[in-house]
Every structure is written in C-alpha cells, then in structure tokens.
Amino acid sequence: MTTNISANGLDMTDAIREYTEEKIQSITKYFDHITSADVKVGMDNTNKAKPYFAEVNLQIPTKNIFIRKYSEDLYKAVDKVRDHLKVELEKMKGKMRDKDKEVLRKNKGYQE
Numbered sequence: 001m002t003t004n005i006s007a008n009g010l011d012m013t014d015a016i017r018e019y020t021e022e023k024i025q026s027i028t029k030y031f032d033h034i035t036s037a038d039v040k041v042g043m044d045n046t047n048k049a050k051p052y053f054a055e056v057n058l059q060i061p062t063k064n065i066f067i068r069k070y071s072e073d074l075y076k077a078v079d080k081v082r083d084h085l086k087v088e089l090e091k092m093k094g095k096m097r098d099k100d101k102e103v104l105r106k107n108k109g110y111q112e
Contacts, residue, residue: 001025001034008042010074016041019075023082024056031089035059041074054081060092 005012005020024037038057045051047070054077055068067084071077 001028002036003039004036005039005041008040009045010041010043012041016074020054020078023078027058027082027085027089030086031060031093033061035061041078044070050077052077054078056081056085058085063092065089065092 003021003024005017005024007016020039020041024039028034036059038059039054040056041052041054043051044053047053050070050072052072052074053068053070054074055066058065058067065085065088067081067088069077069080069084071080
C-alpha cells in the first residue's frame with residue numbers, strides 16, 4: 001500500500017508523519033487489498049472547538065472510502081480516522097464474505 005501524507009495549515013514534522021503513517025499502515029491487517037491511501041492532516045480555523053482534522057481517501061479495487069474526523073488534538077483526529085476505517089473495512093469484509101458464501105452455495109446446489 002502506498003501512503004501519501006500531506007499537511008494543511010500546519011508544518012509537517014517527522015513525529016506527525018511517522019505517527020500518521022504507522023496508524024494508516026496498521027489498517028492493512030483488517031483488509032489485504034488496499035492499493036493506496038491519501039492522508040491529509042491539518043487545522044481548520046472555522047471550527048473553534050475542534051480545530052484539527054485528519055482525512056483519509058482509501059483506494060480499494062471495488063470502491064473508495066473517504067473519512068474525515070475533527071478533534072481538539074491532531075493525534076486524536078488520526079486515531080479517530082483509523083478507528084472509523086477499521087469499522088468500515090470490517091463491515092465491507094463481512095459483506096464480501098457473505099457474498100462468497102452465497103456463490104459457493106449456489107455452485108454446490110444447496111437450498112436456502
């Protein structure tokens with residue numbers, strides 16, 4: 001999986017880059033076929049309560065997943081995006097597994 005990380009409204013430090021890359025790379029254990037992830041972290045001055053955001057555009061062979069989360073801390077925003085991606089990928093994997101079971105049942109001639 002290729003990961004592109006960019007910053008908006010703040011300086012990209014090595015600590016932010018490493019933390020973000022580590023969290024995004026860790027989602028590969030939930031879904032194997034991720035082709036790339038475009039990550040943007042930064043500040044949004046319009047939201048005073050939660051000024052930091054993290055957004056991920058994840059490319060998977062069948063579809064794209066886009067998630068944006070806000071928080072009062074940049075690291076918390078990255079964690080929220082990762083957690084939401086985990087839920088979405090597990091949901092998608094479950095649907096794919098159910099679909100595969102239906103195909104196998106039809107091929108074997110089982111009655112539903």
